[in-house]
Amino acid sequence: MVRSLRPETIAALGGGGVDQETGALVPPIHIATTFVRDADNQYRRGFCYGRSDNATVRQVEDVLTRLEGASASLLFASGMAAATAAFLALERPAHVVAPRSMYWGLRQWLMTHAVGLGIETTFVDTSELAAIEKAIRPGRTRLVWIETPSNPLWSVTDIAGVAGITHAAGALLAADSTVSTPVLTRPIEHGADVVLHSATKYLNGHSDVVAGAMVFAAGSSALYESAAHLRTMLGGVIGGFEAAMLLRGMRTLHLRVRHQSAAALSIAQRFEHHPAITHMLYPGLSSHAGHAIATRQMDGGFGGMLSMRFKGGRAAAVSSAAKLQVWKRATSLGGVESLVEHRSSMEGTESPCPVDLLRLSVGIENIDDLLADIDQALPKS
Ligand SMILES: Cc1ncc(COP(=O)(O)O)c(C=O)c1O
Structure with missing residues (x-):
């Protein structure tokens, strides 16, 4: 048995595995919204209700976790649902640092809606480490957000350099890696705590699914728990069909x-x-x-x-x-x-x-x- 599969193999096999019941190489699509309790009133199989539990969604999350060298992933209904969950999962009031050149929709959200939600953003040129260092407010900055290469100027941010500065200040580093994909860059290997994907883009790759994902490094379990809870509470979940389409796209x-x-x-x-x-x-x-x-x-x-x-x-x-x-x-x-x-x-x-x-x-x-x-x-x- 091959001990550790290379990323291309994990992706091509959609995470591997053959359906035990039928031998199908393409996994069945799970669309159930509710699941049966055990006779003693427990939910031992780990599935209770469709807003929090879906086996197809979990399969895609598992593949993404392995491709990013991460410890866990959460799929969302869109990249924006994933990105906003990352900010909303922070303890507030929160000061955050974000790039001047970044995905426009998220920049808009940070400039408008986030302010009233206790999230204050300082925008800097994140390709300059000194600018990030200057923008960080010790004890108050909870997250540094980077996007590399960043929309639409494709400026590059030194992930390891920013990770050093961010962690020294006790903050978390989030990297929007939509454009790099895990094929080209695995931000967690460079020190990022969480990775964001608009899976609508390269991960799906066929312009027919809107989806997003947050991927967590081993030390980010508190953020993971908070984001998972928010996903269930706010309801920005992806459906089983979209998740299955995404898994098919990720194979190539x-x-x-x-x-x-x-x-x-x-x-x-x-x-x-x-x-x-x-x-x-x-x-x-x-x-x-x-x-x-x-x-x-x-x-x-x-x-x-x-x-x-x-x-x-x-x-x-x-x-x-x-x-x-x-x-x-x-x-x-x-x-x-x-x-x-x-x-x-x-x-x-x-x-x-x-x-x-x-x-x-x-x-x-x-x-x-x-x-x-x-x-x-x-x-x-
Ligand atoms: C880099 C980047 N991040 C996030 C998003 C938001 O993703 P979605 O459109 O899936 O909500 C986009 C969308 O264009 C993007 O380009």
């Missing part, structure tokens, strides 16, 4: 992410010096400010996300997006189809996202088709 995670990373690097390199482009933002380029750290903490690629900024400003960015044919103009990321988005149109006027920026999520189409499509769409000088 390694193939997809490695392919998408290689294709993104080709695209970044091909158009980095194009006369219509002022900045090509991709951590895999040696010109990127975070390249050295990304090389240290990303293993086997730099992810499938990149952004380009246009010499002709907003108009050039929007009209180039309009000319693309293979790339689809749509929000979201991490699916098998390549997407392009004028990100500041989505984020609104208060966004720090430059108006001349297009965000690209690289899919699994033929790379020559993707390159040719961009080539014909870029402004000619």
